[in-house]
Amino acid sequence: MRGELFGSPTAAQLIEAVREFLESLGDDIPRDRAFHLRVAINALRVAERELAISREAEAGHRQRMAALGASDDTDLARTIRAGQFPPDRRDEILASVLADVEARLQANSPDYIGRYDAGE
Amino acid sequence: MTTDAGPESLDPERVASILSPVLGGAVEVAETRRLSAGASRLSWSVDIRAGAAPRRLVLQRERGKGLGRGKMLREAALLRAAAAAGVPVPAVVAADDDPAALGGAYLVTERIEGETIPRRILRDPALARARAGFAAQCGRILSRIHAIPLGCLPDLPRPDPIDAIAEMLDNTGQSRPAFEIGLAWLREHPPRQRPATLVHGDFRNGNFVVGPDGIRAVLDWELAYAGNPMQDLGWLCARPWRWGASPPVGGIGRIDELLAAYSPAGGPVSAGELFWWKLLSSLRWGVICLEQARVHLSGEQRSVELAVLGRLSSEMEYDVLRMVRDAW
Numbered sequence: 001m002r003g004e005l006f007g008s009p010t011a012a013q014l015i016e017a018v019r020e021f022l023e024s025l026g027d028d029i030p031r032d033r034a035f036h037l038r039v040a041i042n043a044l045r046v047a048e049r050e051l052a053i054s055r056e057a058e059a060g061h062r063q064r065m066a067a068l069g070a071s072d073d074t075d076l077a078r079t080i081r082a083g084q085f086p087p088d089r090r091d092e093i094l095a096s097v098l099a100d101v102e103a104r105l106q107a108n109s110p111d112y113i114g115r116y117d118a119g120e
Numbered sequence: 121m122t123t124d125a126g127p128e129s130l131d132p133e134r135v136a137s138i139l140s141p142v143l144g145g146a147v148e149v150a151e152t153r154r155l156s157a158g159a160s161r162l163s164w165s166v167d168i169r170a171g172a173a174p175r176r177l178v179l180q181r182e183r184g185k186g187l188g189r190g191k192m193l194r195e196a197a198l199l200r201a202a203a204a205a206g207v208p209v210p211a212v213v214a215a216d217d218d219p220a221a222l223g224g225a226y227l228v229t230e231r232i233e234g235e236t237i238p239r240r241i242l243r244d245p246a247l248a249r250a251r252a253g254f255a256a257q258c259g260r261i262l263s264r265i266h267a268i269p270l271g272c273l274p275d276l277p278r279p280d281p282i283d284a285i286a287e288m289l290d291n292t293g294q295s296r297p298a299f300e301i302g303l304a305w306l307r308e309h310p311p312r313q314r315p316a317t318l319v320h321g322d323f324r325n326g327n328f329v330v331g332p333d334g335i336r337a338v339l340d341w342e343l344a345y346a347g348n349p350m351q352d353l354g355w356l357c358a359r360p361w362r363w364g365a366s367p368p369v370g371g372i373g374r375i376d377e378l379l380a381a382y383s384p385a386g387g388p389v390s391a392g393e394l395f396w397w398k399l400l401s402s403l404r405w406g407v408i409c410l411e412q413a414r415v416h417l418s419g420e421q422r423s424v425e426l427a428v429l430g431r432l433s434s435e436m437e438y439d440v441l442r443m444v445r446d447a448w
Contacts, residue, residue, distance in 0.1 A: 039428055040424045043424055073296070076295075076297045077295035080300035081303070097297045097298050097441060098298075098442075101438050102438070104434040108434045108435070109434065109435050112435050116359075
């Protein structure tokens with residue numbers, strides 16, 4: 001993924017620098033913008049986490065798709081919508097899709113599974 | 121703030137000109153302050169003097185596009201019917217679906233003082249008594265909403281709840297196998313049918329004005345429709361509207377307190393029935409998150425908040441799969 005053409009700072013390092021700048025604004029932002037500032041910082045955190053894991057996570061996703069015999073999420077979604085998956089493979093499909101969602105949550109909301117299990 | 125030109129501003133003189141015929145006399149707009157910028161609406165608190173009397177109001181104005189547009193007159197009629205049925209709601213002052221006067225359809229109501237921010241409602245020591253009675257009060261309010269005869273109301277859509285979610289998902293152009301699994305489970309295990317009632321459609325912690333005495337007003341009737349009343353119970357108890365707290369009713373109260381105060385037509389509510397509507401609610405919120413991201417990505421309304429909701433949708437994918445795994 002990370003080639004030498006663009007060198008340093010990498011895309012991830014640029015995002016990190018912008019995120020640190022936004023975090024430093026703190027109380028300089030009018031109150032009615034403070035919420036969106038926090039949302040913007042969170043958006044950059046998501047992007048940073050995605051870049052850190054994307055190569056491995058995408059490979060895992062492709063492996064799971066291949067094991068199910070689906071070409072991609074669109075193909076899998078269409079098959080489920082059409083009711084064309086054999087009932088005896090339900091558990092396997094659910095486990096595979098759940099693994100994808102867990103991988104997405106590592107970037108999008110890394111605390112979520114722990115909070116879910118804690119009953120929050 | 122409010123003197124800025126542009127589509128997100130509010131002209132105090134125009135506000136005075138729509139209010140004076142309704143209130144019967146000269147109206148002076150003392151102060152307007154922006155409250156929120158939702159995906160489909162902007163809202164302001166508006167303090168006026170009509171004759172000698174100061175009045176505190178809320179003005180909502182539609183954006184051109186988004187969920188729930190073009191329906192301010194309908195919402196005003198719903199608010200009046202709800203008030204007549206003893207549901208706590210703000211009184212309607214003025215409404216119009218014609219965008220000519222203010223640059224968008226608008227609804228003006230009285231402003232009811234109290235807390236609306238969910239996490240403060242969960243924690244503020246001053247609201248302890250409101251929390252103690254919260255679940256039962258929700259049950260009593262829902263009983264009243266669901267008992268309003270549909271004949272007393274404006275024409276309401278009657279969507280199939282599963283089809284409505286599938287259509288919204290398809291409209292986003294995104295493929296989500298987790299949501300397809302949820303839709304398949306819901307279709308295979310249809311819930312008990314109940315006579316159609318008014319459904320608020322967004323009845324949850326976040327759309328209530330709460331004071332120390334309890335819920336003072338139920339807001340945001342823009343998603344109302346006619347259908348199975350259990351949708352309102354499932355939505356109230358859905359995980360995203362617990363705001364990170366454990367108690368199952370809005371992060372505040374218990375299910376038995378809610379159901380003891382709620383008497384639906386067609387018999388008592390079972391745990392399995394409530395589970396079905398909670399699963400539908402997590403799925404519905406997850407798809408609404410994707411729809412909000414679509415609104416951003418399409419350029420209808422550029423917003424980092426809407427963009428991030430698209431990613432938070434995966435929290436609901438997780439909920440849906442865990443719930444289906446437990447139920448299959």
